Amino acid sequence: MNASSSPPAVELAGITKRFPGVVANHDIHLTVNKGTVHALVGENGAGKSTLMKILYGMQKPDEGTIAVDGEQVTYSSPADAIARGIGMVHQHFMLADNLTVLENVVLGSEKLYGIGGKARRKIAEISERYHLNVRPDALVEDLGVADRQRVEILKVLYRGARTLILDEPTAVLVPQEVDALFDNLRELKAEGLSVIFISHKLGEVLSVADEITVIRRGTTVGTAVPAETTPRQLAELMVGSELPTPETAESTVTDRPVLTVEGLRLDAEGGRPLLDDISFTIHAGEVLGLAGVEGNGQTELIDALIGLKHADSGTIALEGDEITDWGTRKRRESGIGYIPEDRHRHGLLLESPLWENRILGHVTEKPNARGVLIDIKAAQADTRRIVEEYDVRTPGIDVTAASLSGGNQQKLIVGREMSHHPRFLIAAHPTRGVDVGAQAQIWDQIREARREGLAVLLISADLDELIGLSDTLRVIYRGKLVADADPATITPEELGSAMTGASAGHLEHEEEGGDSVPAARKPQPEDES
Structure with missing residues (x-):
């Protein structure tokens, strides 16, 4: 059937939703045609x-249809x-790690196709039809993020979804x-x-969407x-300002080591080590900047640096002091800052007020403590x-952390x-799931701290962010540092290739003279001290 002659897949008209002290949605109109990818973009807290949640039945609108x-x-x-x-694939995946793919897919929908051969055949049919390459007997905990996401997509298709969020x-x-x-997505559309498709990444939106709706405030x-649209025009619609870039023009690297890992x-x-000879x-x-597909040792490295896991061998030194055997509190008090990769699980007490969250991780330090109190x-x-x-x-410091949008958290x-004023900062996915406005502010803070002499370990899945902010780039693959690259010359595609294990060693580039030189790091200034 021709999509233009049939009614829209979804039509929202005049949707308004109020919460105490805030209007989350006001008079929203959205029309999604059949057989299309419709992008929904907007800042954090814009109401997307x-x-x-209203379209998926998790909340009721106060007004609208x-x-x-x-x-x-x-x-x-x-x-x-x-x-x-209507099916929804949430940003934080909802799969049970200790179950197989098949068990996850049929869970809660056993009445559809049972839990045996019929269910397996249905999963195989959907997987093949949309090229999802899902293995029914794989344990979810053994899957990477991309595979988990395909399982989530298959799960909603299994339940008969015709519109996917x-x-x-x-x-x-x-x-x-x-x-x-x-x-x-193109297979689904066909x-x-x-x-x-909800996203902050405007380049991606422009490449995959048929239509875009922008929400602001x-x-x-x-x-x-x-x-007919450029990323800049879209950013201006979204936040009323130009798209920020993570570029750092001048180098601030000194020759004073702050963190040394050997x-x-x-x-x-059993099996291969989680971290193998990291130096x-x-x-x-x-x-x-540390680049790597998730699950290749980044989380374990963070845990070892912050003191949540103790390495089996090797040393960690902070400005000459060996801290390998120190506990987490002593490391924090000595100047290790930490932006965790999962803000909900490791960064915040969601049901506590903002001022209590300000104390987290710094209970013994000023201004949170006076002596032991x-x-x-x-x-x-x-x-x-x-x-x-x-x-x-935020309306104030007494509201809960859960009431803030992701970017404000x-x-x-x-x-x-x-x-x-940390000496060393672990920044794990510092701008994941935040809009271009908050992203620009966080990049500015990292750049400013870097100018003041902070040493930063940046772990990110945003390759433009990694390349733009880093002075040095290393690639981690299966627990090993397998390649290093020059942020000044490498492309996101080359870096992505190295992250999947396709290349190792120095990622090289050609100088104008034709000689291949190892890519190490951006030129460093003469030490001025």
Whole structure:
């Protein structure tokens, strides 16, 4: 059937949703045609997630109507939305690690095709039809992020979804995986399915979407057709300003080592080690970027550096002091800052007020403590300063961390860590899931701290961010540092290739004279001290 002559897959009209003290959505209009990829873009806190929760039956709108296939609907739960053919793949995956792919897919929908051969055949059929390459008997905990995401997509298709909502689906993928995902989306589209694609990455949106709706401050401010739109125009619609870039023009690298790691090894129970002979040095004023597909040892390295895991061999030194056997608190008090990769699990107490979250990880330090006692008034005053300085959008410091948008939660964490003037900062995915406005502010904070002599370990899935902010680039693959690269010359595609194990050693580039030179790091200034 011609999509233009049939009713839209989904039509939202006049959607308004209020929460105490805030209007999340106001008079939103969104039309998604059948057989299209429709992108929904906007800042953190712009109201995208609330809108999708309304479409998926997780929340009820205060005003407005929802129509699916031309028929007006009201939902009392997500089960009603699923019955209408709406499926949602959440940004934080909802799979059980200790179950197989097949068990995860049929869980809660056993009545559809049972739990045996019929279910297996259905999974194989969907997997083949949309080129998802899903293995029913694989344990989910053994899968990488891209495979997990395909399982999530298959799970909603298994339940009969005709319209898929994908929330920030590329946040954890390398370029090659993003390309594969977009191929999957084109397969879905070719079969007449519709996809609502929520993203901050404007280049991706322009490459995959058929239509784009922009939300700003809770309301729809415009629609765009990718063929007639540039990333800059889209950014201006989204935040009213130009797209930021992570470029760092001048080098601030000194020859003073701040963090020195030698021969670090972390064994696993059976199988190859989680970390294998990791050695590197980060100098004052240097950002060392670590590139790698998730699950290749980055998390274990962070845990070893912050003191959550103790290495089986090797040493860690902070400005000459060996800290290998120190506990986490002593490392924190000695100047190690930490922006965790999962802000919900490791960075915040979601149900606690902002001022309590300001104390987290720094319980014994000023201004949070006076002697052995917590100084609540000083912590509260300092939280107000962080909110002001780091542009954390919040009605006050007594609201819970859960009530803030993702970007504002992240700015609070960055503000907290920077406030203790760390000597060494672990920044794991510092701008994951935050909009271009918050992204620019966080990049500025890292650049400013770098100018002041901070040593930074930057771990990110955003390759433009890694290349733009780093002075030195290393690639981690299966627990080993396998390649290093020059941020000044490498492309995201070359870096993505190295991350998947396709190349090792120095990633080389040709000088104009034709000689191949090893790519090490951006030129360093003469030491001025």
